Amino acid sequence: IVLTQSPGTLSLSPGERATLSCRASQSVSSNYLAWYQQKPGQAPRLLIYGASSRATGIPDRFSGSGSGTDFTLTISRLEPEDFAVYYCQQYTSSPKTFGQGTKVDIK
């Protein structure tokens, strides 16, 4: 399954809303779709699993939605620590695949 993320880069200011898209080449059954955040020089961190469930310790400004082939990660109000690269990943079939990433940077 090929995952295509858009946009490639999102330039926003702190306090603004971020909307990231992940589109799959075929249906992701059971909504087996996760989102990860990666900051420079760090390992990825799980944010969302099952398309909409927040991982332990993730602030509620992060939310996931979608089903089938279209998924969205929304950050309601950007905090300075949210500027990073975000990846979606499907785990409904092998091989597990990632999107190419969306970079959220400071405008």
Add this chain to the structure above:
Amino acid sequence: QVQLVESGGGVVQPGRSLRLSCAASGFTFSTYAMHWVRQAPGKGLEWVALISYDGSNKDYADSVKGRFTISRDNSKKKLYLQMNSLRAEDTAVYYCAKDRWGSGYYYFDDWGQGTLVTVSS
């Protein structure tokens, strides 16, 4: 808390071999599937291999099938990746990642900090 510490990376010539290790702590290692995920410099994430909680099930990305072997030693709480016939395109940071469950068919809920493998003559 969960801790995953990779080791074994370095510079290696094309065609040679390298073995990566991942030491786990802070959870019951023997009940969770584990994965290797890599990231080429400046690029995105690529899943490499998985091993189920008891080692009975393994799966590989097509890009490494037949060259890489994943294994685990539950008594030592360690995960391994034997990499043979290395190519320049294998150059990447290699992360070990814990699966949410034992089968290996879910998402990655904890990651190590990674170890860099550079394949160059």
